[in-house]
Amino acid sequence: MMKKNVFSDEVSIVLCGEAGQGINTIELILVNILKKAGYNIFATKEYMSRIRGGSNSSIIRVSSKNVKAMVKRIDILIPLDEKAIDHLKDRITNKTLIIADREMIKKQNDYDIIDIPFSKIAKESGGILFSNVVASGVIFALFNADLKILNDYLAQKFGSKGSDIVDKNITSAGKGYEHGKKLYDEGMIKINIKNDSNIKDHYFLNGTDAVGYGALTGGCNFIASYPMSPSTGVLTFLSVHSKEMGIVVEQAEDEIAAINMGLGAWYAGARALASTSGGGFALMGEGLSLAGIIESPMVIHIAQRPGPATGLPTRTEQGDLELALYSGHGEFPRLILAPSNLEDTIGLTANAFAWADKFQIPVIILTDQYFIDTYYNIEKLNLDFKFQNYFIKTERDYKRYAFTEDGISPRGLPDYGEGLVLIDSDEHDQWGRITEDENVRNLMVEKRLKKMKLIEKDMEKPFFKGKKDYEILVIGWGSTFNVINESLEAINNDNIAFLHFSTVYPVHEIINSYLKKAKKTIIIENNATGQFAKFIKLKTGVEIEHKILKYSGIHFYVEDIVKEIKKITGGGK
């Protein structure tokens, strides 16, 4: 006998199957129609480095609240092949409801399964290809949502493919919906989740979109990059918009070309970005160092994935912070940003361009595969960005590297003004010509390094949440923001405060006072050695007491963090 399943305020739905089986399609349909139906949606995925086969999964959280993090728990699982259940066995519990086409998962029979013959239904409605649409219909019905939303969506999505295709989609969806409705009506599955019609007008972005729109907002008009998962999306995004937004886009022959092109572009007055992952960035070190000595602005997006070397190409890690911090030979200033949540990423990325230009330094944006592939509905985006150019019109005898109080020399461009703009990768004098004069060398080193002081002044404080007299301080950076935040809300211990950094270098000094107050410190990082903890120690001398680290290639689940923090704090007060 099947138990009744009631999901209140929240349900996590996982789709799992082979690459090429269309999980992405179901995911796309579901998140869109559920959002249109007014539900809060969070979705993300994990996938293998292959085009077909293997085992990939997508998780969709539907919730009464605006959830933004991944949970381990699977409430409803839709396995699309035999391997799926095995792949997820660590996450399936006896509370997991499995809805499947038994034909597709023949071998698995030690689990209770609600059998719905997706493929048979699909075949009847137009062809086996429509199985995914059938499945979408089933799930949608469980929410007792309006079938019209689904039909409208399909009509719009497939409109360009002709009415026959649209009809077949709608028929398949409808059949699936009927099956789902039956489960719902029979009370087999009950989903009680608040919806809100405002949500359908929320924004719906993933990390790639957020970085992409941020780049556009920051005036990015040049990108040369070499494809590399999970960073390629940003390159593609800018290519898609290249004509309407006026962006020079080129697939470079390698990452070395990419960064050198970026520097050439900034020199000529463009605002250039390079998008890559750790391995590609490892090849850019010399170019970064070039940006350092020629004091060129540059923006580099690193979408992190687990290393070393090829590592796990499609998975996630926060393992390249130290590389970002120390990459490039010699000593020069830089700025490292690690977006914490989708809503702030547009502004942060736009600022990356502004800061690069203002301080004439390379700015690195550190995201990761999890961040890139995650999306959720966002009510408001702050798009008030004031665009400003920092270059000047030159005069005769222009000195590109004129010594100034703060170390910043006005940056000229070729063919804008009367001056000549001279750039040299060797140590140079104020005009930009090669020199080996010891005195000039000293002044140039000091000029470059003192810019860090200015940069520090411009940086925003880290995010802080908690009461004043906390005992335990939990620290995070970058893509872990939402998962830590939700975990702490779940733990609900007001002795715990939360400090999170989206500017990871330079670290704001205020960190010292936060650390001083804490009796216990905990850092959470998606890597094996606690790279940010090390950096904090370097900056403050404080050794973070507890490290919650994960380096399996999968991002933190809310449950991971709740469990680990409780272990340390002794489980709530």
Add this chain to the structure above:
Amino acid sequence: MMKKNVFSDEVSIVLCGEAGQGINTIELILVNILKKAGYNIFATKEYMSRIRGGSNSSIIRVSSKNVKAMVKRIDILIPLDEKAIDHLKDRITNKTLIIADREMIKKQNDYDIIDIPFSKIAKESGGILFSNVVASGVIFALFNADLKILNDYLAQKFGSKGSDIVDKNITSAGKGYEHGKKLYDEGMIKINIKNDSNIKDHYFLNGTDAVGYGALTGGCNFIASYPMSPSTGVLTFLSVHSKEMGIVVEQAEDEIAAINMGLGAWYAGARALASTSGGGFALMGEGLSLAGIIESPMVIHIAQRPGPATGLPTRTEQGDLELALYSGHGEFPRLILAPSNLEDTIGLTANAFAWADKFQIPVIILTDQYFIDTYYNIEKLNLDFKFQNYFIKTERDYKRYAFTEDGISPRGLPDYGEGLVLIDSDEHDQWGRITEDENVRNLMVEKRLKKMKLIEKDMEKPFFKGKKDYEILVIGWGSTFNVINESLEAINNDNIAFLHFSTVYPVHEIINSYLKKAKKTIIIENNATGQFAKFIKLKTGVEIEHKILKYSGIHFYVEDIVKEIKKITGGGK
């Protein structure tokens, strides 16, 4: 009227002129004959990044003691062109004796000069080309040394060029000697320096030789590298010996090829080295990371020069420590050695190969231009090195990455034994095949990282000199050893102790106890940001109080350090 010049126990002679003027020839002749005459010799040079012109200088210290560091003081200056005196004006004092051919330095006349018409004499003895030999003769005579030594040396050095050339050399040298002898006999210049006939049998090596012989001793039989000052000498050294010692030598098309060739070579059973400088190493980051994940031994020699980017290509700096520490994406173990003095470098370099092989990790040897171009006489070299191979003969179903207690899996080679040797830059299972299994991933990360523990156990303690209850601890690493050592001897304050590292990563734990005892800490680094100080802070939490840093592209003079330490300690006891 000329003052009398007496140099007791020590004289510093500086030769200065344009590139291509033959400073190197005078230097070579002088150091060799003075050593043969039984004097302790130290020599080094500073030069511009050009083949002809500019201003270069060599310094030769002749001393009653076995001196091994550079002084700022110039006792005797031989300027070979007009620009020379200007180039060295910060180092010339009223005590500096200038011996010059007034024809060569026309414009300079605000200094007293002992005029010796090198070129006129040379012309009379065989041609203007022999001016350098004339100058050598002059200097040699000031030591009242045996002319025969000079003649024998010239005969041997130019023997292959025929008797005419030899004769002209000897005549020129003799004429120069006469002029010098006159100065000596007139008591114009008096040099009282102890000589010791044993010294002529001392070794006489520079940094390039030391690393080169170390590589040979460590069994290096493969080098692929791309030329880059100041690292090229090591590549050339191995090429010169390639036939007799059986070394595969290839000039790679770029540094990326170089490191990847190195890894291919180790895979097939060679012991490979790559020699480069910071900019070249910045291109090797991805390859280093590959060594990390495939657990391949690799040895990389970085001869540091000032950055960023092209920087000062022929000058010196300790500016790439952080790059060596953090280069490569992802997380993996490594070992960083920074030879402190020439006598220990052969053993340390040989060990680099042994450790690379034993721990299956990349080992980085950090030298710098100063170290590479410096030489002095060495009485004894410890050459008792026990060569050992760490690879095994494989059996069927060989697992390249077998899980073991200590993280080290026996390393097999293709075609040696029954097994297949599988290497993958992706995360892999015990056999070496691609995997995305979370559990295996975790184990592999842990396996790689735990090797650091073993490595730490094998490392030698840093060099310590001082009484037990010192108050002030002076810390250095790498090429600054001799200059700090001599400076501290000069200061002769027994409250000061000296701690020096030639293994810079991992840092030996004993550092904690040394730091604890110190009331004041001083670090000396040839860079602008105190990179090793930062690393010490990271390791120990201790912020080094005082930093003596130099980043002009010139190594420390003894005087620099004496002055700065006295400033900090209040000048002697």
Add this chain to the structure above:
Amino acid sequence: MSNKFDFEEKIDIAWCPGCGNFSILNIVKQAVNELNIDQKKLVMVSGIGQAAKTPQYINAHFFNGLHGRALPVAVAIKSSNPELKVIAESGDGDMYGEGGNHFIHTIRRNSDITNIIHNNMIYGLTKGQASPTSPVGLKTTLQVFGVTNEPFNPIAVAIALNADFVARAFSGDIEQTKDIIKKAIMHKGYALVDIFQPCVSFNKFNTFKWYKDHSYYLDEKYDPYDQVTAFQKALEKDKFCLGVIYINNVKRKTFEENLAAYENNREPLFKRTPDLNKIKELLDGKR
């Protein structure tokens, strides 16, 4: 025919059904098997990409290194142990894109290795961007308005570089391709085999049929020893010739034969230990 390069167990191959890589894999395995190459002497070297996974599916040694860096690794392996058979096999992006500089300079070295490229005119593993060989006009996920850069012609470039052996094949033709690969492996010196390979997932233009329709075999009368004729063949655009297009008629030494390291000692490097006495002697010269 039983093939020792097959695995006993069934293995999970990460390619798409219908991909040209499957037949190349089989052809290569058959070729090395038929040539009686000792499994323990064969090292497959690759970079990263779909094609670069090939070594994973061959029961021999492999070094599956970094994207674009197979050739330096292959040359180093061969020159550290000339007794090994080394095949560097990877994709067009890997070898001609990221690895372009190594491609040029490896050819110049004339190391005795075989270089096989799966030329699907696309980046497969990263989901469909242009490769250096993509035709002008091809629309891809990244080149949304179509490719504009001149396609890289590996055959013409290799001939211009005086490569020792240059061939082109098509994954769809088992026997002919096997024959070409065998010749390449048997050739002493650097041998290039560029193989047309349909990518069914991302290149919908250069399909199996397209390759079939746009290629033909050089006939028996064709003389591969003439560099200019070979070049002319390499430039053909309507239909691409298949077969051995060029063999260098100058008898040159291979890279390994040129190495000073083997002049007095023919042993692979791993069998040698440093002669410490000789080093001491050398050092005595430094006194």
Add this chain to the structure above:
Amino acid sequence: MSNKFDFEEKIDIAWCPGCGNFSILNIVKQAVNELNIDQKKLVMVSGIGQAAKTPQYINAHFFNGLHGRALPVAVAIKSSNPELKVIAESGDGDMYGEGGNHFIHTIRRNSDITNIIHNNMIYGLTKGQASPTSPVGLKTTLQVFGVTNEPFNPIAVAIALNADFVARAFSGDIEQTKDIIKKAIMHKGYALVDIFQPCVSFNKFNTFKWYKDHSYYLDEKYDPYDQVTAFQKALEKDKFCLGVIYINNVKRKTFEENLAAYENNREPLFKRTPDLNKIKELLDGKR
């Protein structure tokens, strides 16, 4: 003739007396002067090496970047501001060695830049190692037993890559070389000029006399539009032809003309600001 690209003050040039670089410098300055190129529109781009110092001695803008990386910088400058004249000038090691991959792929792009290479068949600045173009047998400080790798033939390779314009010159012939460089600069599309240049300090084999003795000029009847003939010329070994060896007869767009960025707006990028309203509109599509 007064030349605006000269400096008013005397400058210290870091080359050896007698080096071929001096005449190339003068020729380039004369060429741009005679072509009436606006000093403020000329950007000289180079890498690192002796040849790469050339821009330091020309009174125009310059970007003296990393060893081997001049071409990506040059293409990016040109495509960010197509109103500029961009000349990428550097050494043979820089362009064909470290920068080899950019050399190939820049040619494929057909960016409207001029690429001048000082081919002294040696690494000058690093004191005399072989360059990719060093002849077999050349003994150097590093190749102590002589060069063994096949020399890189930039002309043949560029032709194989369908380069738009390919020429070779000799630093010793002022007028002819100036003429060739002027043609290259005037050519719309990528133009290569490889210039034989004696290095008096490190290459004692390929001397001024050697270059003189081993080169000749293509005569007026020579047709540079035929790719195969050009290739044949490029292969000649006893004497190397000088002049414009190949011009691509296919009228192609340049890289810059192909860019979507300029389809609706011809302004250089620095004159543009982001249209924030358009971005908001796009974002509204994400609701």
